[in-house]
Amino acid sequence: SELVDQPLFTVWLEHEGAQENVNGGIYTYGAIDTTNCGPIIAYEPLSSATYFEFKLTSMSLGSYSNNKGWKVISDTGTSLMAGPEAIVEQLATAAGAKVSSIIKL
Secondary structure, eight states: OOSSSSSOEEEEEOOOSSSTTOOOEEEEESSOOTTTSOSOOOOOOEEETTTTEEEEOOEEETTEEEOSOEEEEOOTTOSOOOSOHHHHHHHHHHTTOOOOOOOOO
């Protein structure tokens, strides 16, 4: 017997602004979260299933945008953002945040 109805999952992350009293979000396994997700679903092919890796074609946040394209992973188990130092710093600036530490890998 199957563990889930469909071979997919939905992640909905709630935006609360300040970090106090954040309720978080919802994981829906085996189905689409029709309560929090809109009717248009865009499926992204994985370049590696190991880390849910896929091709990011562009990103923007506030005044920052970049369309270079990268392979990225969707890691919902951490609050960290990792990437090339210059890009992470520009995203933090656009969000009105500061980079508190940089770990070079």
